[in-house]
Amino acid sequence: MIIPEENESQDFVKVDFSTSVKTIIEYSENGYGFRTIRVKSKEPFDKISFEARIRLVKKAADPFKSINLIEDPAISYSEIQTLLFRIEHDSFLRTTDLTFLPSKYATLFTFDKEKSIFENLQALNQFIFNYVSFKPNMTDVNSTVAEFIEKKQGVCQDMVHLFCALARHNGIPTRYVSGFLHQGNGYFGDSQMHAWSEAFIPNAGWIAFDPTNNILANNDHIKVAHGKDYSDCAPLKGVINGPGTNKTQYTVQVESQQQ
Numbered sequence: 001m002i003i004p005e006e007n008e009s010q011d012f013v014k015v016d017f018s019t020s021v022k023t024i025i026e027y028s029e030n031g032y033g034f035r036t037i038r039v040k041s042k043e044p045f046d047k048i049s050f051e052a053r054i055r056l057v058k059k060a061a062d063p064f065k066s067i068n069l070i071e072d073p074a075i076s077y078s079e080i081q082t083l084l085f086r087i088e089h090d091s092f093l094r095t096t097d098l099t100f101l102p103s104k105y106a107t108l109f110t111f112d113k114e115k116s117i118f119e120n121l122q123a124l125n126q127f128i129f130n131y132v133s134f135k136p137n138m139t140d141v142n143s144t145v146a147e148f149i150e151k152k153q154g155v156c157q158d159m160v161h162l163f164c165a166l167a168r169h170n171g172i173p174t175r176y177v178s179g180f181l182h183q184g185n186g187y188f189g190d191s192q193m194h195a196w197s198e199a200f201i202p203n204a205g206w207i208a209f210d211p212t213n214n215i216l217a218n219n220d221h222i223k224v225a226h227g228k229d230y231s232d233c234a235p236l237k238g239v240i241n242g243p244g245t246n247k248t249q250y251t252v253q254v255e256s257q258q259q
Helices: 073-080 083-088 117-131 145-151 156-169
Strands: 010-019 023-029 035-041 050-058 174-181 193-201 205-210 221-227
Touching: 010 023, 010 035, 073 083, 073 117, 117 156, 117 193, 117 205, 145 156, 156 174, 156 193, 193 221, 205 221
Parallel strands: none
Antiparallel strands: 010 050, 023 035, 174 193, 174 221, 193 205
């Protein structure tokens, strides 16, 4: 799952994909409607490599333009508590194995109802940025929120899972986003493959927050897909038939060019 989505801030142009062994290559969509490349080998192999070259156009976008800064907090909090709202956003209000928040951490971050939802989400973004440290190799793709809270060290995936857990606990629908990050501006991230969050705010829609860098996602963020947590939109996923173990390695390079 590496093909960027089409949205108001980015236009997908093309992808060139190749493999090192003879394979069937298929393009399809997952359950959320995001494009995937499926590869099935026609013969046994010891090693297989993939190469994808993707081109897209990013458009200048102001992440604050959808925010109603004169939002009445009382009205917004009343709306997110309605049955209709909760049914409509049920998928991204649910907890998952990777975003489960133990009761002892339930008060780790509590919304201030005197402030707007957007202001609280900004504060949550900053809280996570200050509360934990970005440090690779401290966690893995199966690490839970509880493990991350106890270690206080991890990568973007862990910070997004914590953001989702705390935002959902406060009644805000929240999505895990996987994508790429142009790191020319000195951002924290893992080899330019990155993760961030999208939270739904009444009358504003989905707003993207990057707790790893304490910013709103901007023109340097290239969205690929979203889901409830990492397992819904892992960039690489597969099934290997055979004895022994397997190991994957990847590198990502994001380059920008002014038009």
